[in-house]
Amino acid sequence: MSVNDIPLSLNAEQLISQIPGVVFQFFRHHNGHMSIPFMEGAGVTSAPIDRDQLAEDANTALEQLTGADYPKLMSAIERSAQGMLPLATRFRLAPPGHKAKWIGVSATPEPMPNGVRWHGIMMDISDQVSEEQRLRKLCDTDPLTSLPNRRKLMVQLTHLASLSSRHGTPLSIMMLDIDHFKHINDRWGHLQGDDVLKRLATLAQSLLRSEDMIARLGGEEFMALLPLTPVKQCHQLADRLRHQIAEHDFGIGVGKVTLSIGVAEYRCGEPIASLIERADQALYSAKDVGRDCVCLLS
Numbered sequence: 001m002s003v004n005d006i007p008l009s010l011n012a013e014q015l016i017s018q019i020p021g022v023v024f025q026f027f028r029h030h031n032g033h034m035s036i037p038f039m040e041g042a043g044v045t046s047a048p049i050d051r052d053q054l055a056e057d058a059n060t061a062l063e064q065l066t067g068a069d070y071p072k073l074m075s076a077i078e079r080s081a082q083g084m085l086p087l088a089t090r091f092r093l094a095p096p097g098h099k100a101k102w103i104g105v106s107a108t109p110e111p112m113p114n115g116v117r118w119h120g121i122m123m124d125i126s127d128q129v130s131e132e133q134r135l136r137k138l139c140d141t142d143p144l145t146s147l148p149n150r151r152k153l154m155v156q157l158t159h160l161a162s163l164s165s166r167h168g169t170p171l172s173i174m175m176l177d178i179d180h181f182k183h184i185n186d187r188w189g190h191l192q193g194d195d196v197l198k199r200l201a202t203l204a205q206s207l208l209r210s211e212d213m214i215a216r217l218g219g220e221e222f223m224a225l226l227p228l229t230p231v232k233q234c235h236q237l238a239d240r241l242r243h244q245i246a247e248h249d250f251g252i253g254v255g256k257v258t259l260s261i262g263v264a265e266y267r268c269g270e271p272i273a274s275l276i277e278r279a280d281q282a283l284y285s286a287k288d289v290g291r292d293c294v295c296l297l298s
């Protein structure tokens with residue numbers, strides 16, 4: 001008997017109940033009313049689903065989606081309807097008392113006289129999303145200090161500079177470098193040097209606001225981004241940070257770890273490289289005038 005002779009043991013309905021996902025039909029009326037007239041399958045949520053209710057009205061259920069997921073899903077539906085393009089998006093499903101899951105949706109639109117109808121599938125993609133998040137974190141994080149790395153900082157700086165240009169709001173940066181770090185390594189060993197970097201990262205982060213970002217650029221060099229902060233305030237903050245570091249015992253005695261800091265403020269529309277260059281020059285000046293100080297180039 002060939003493979004083709006083996007009778008199919010499942011009909012379409014039985015098959016759908018076996019797949020790890022949901023097959024659905026979604027309808028959006030021209031007046032905005034939404035419904036899910038057909039939905040079969042499993043594995044998307046362990047919470048009970050009122051299919052009759054969804055067949056009547058899906059608006060109420062969709063409005064329960066968390067955070068930005070509802071507007072994101074609505075705009076994906078709108079784009080798909082406008083261009084008759086495939087719908088492909090994801091959202092979080094967090095029914096009360098049940099584990100939150102990431103659901104991936106993929107559907108094809110079809111114009112109808114009174115609206116648009118989609119046929120598609122939904123699947124639990126929670127494992128895939130947490131793997132993506134783990135890899136993204138790995139790409140963006142300095143492994144020693146757990147601070148954001150240079151790559152993450154440049155993305156954030158680009159974003160903040162564009163906001164600052166658009167709204168005319170201040171943005172300052174600090175370039176920080178540990179003084180004579182080579183001596184610390186030579187005198188107390190590399191492991192102790194690593195420990196200084198880790199403790200300094202934690203301390204500096206605790207002294208900044210949650211909307212600020214401090215990143216490790218590499219070696220003993222760090223950069224902090226301070227949105228909505230004019231350079232005068234940034235200078236004061238840098239000085240406070242410098243003091244706290246100098247007075248802290250990093251396990252090798254008070255006063256053994258000091259920072260030189262260069263500060264600069266973003267000039268509306270300037271290239272990011274030139275802002276960094278000014279902060280860098282200010283840092284060189286701080287080193288030149290004797291270290292353990294903050295410099296600003298006018």
Ligand SMILES: Nc1nc2c(ncn2[C@@H]2O[C@H](COP(=O)(O)OP(=O)(O)OP(=O)(O)O)[C@@H](O)[C@H]2O)c(=O)[nH]1
Pocket residue numbers: 144177178179180181182183185189190191192193194197218219220287291
């Ligand atoms: N422990 C440790 N040391 C590092 C790490 N990355 C870079 N270094 C060391 O940091 C030292 C930096 O030395 P330099 O560039 O001469 O700077 P410095 O000694 O701080 O001198 P100034 O910046 O001029 O005050 C070198 O000895 C590097 O080996 C790290 O991840 N861990």
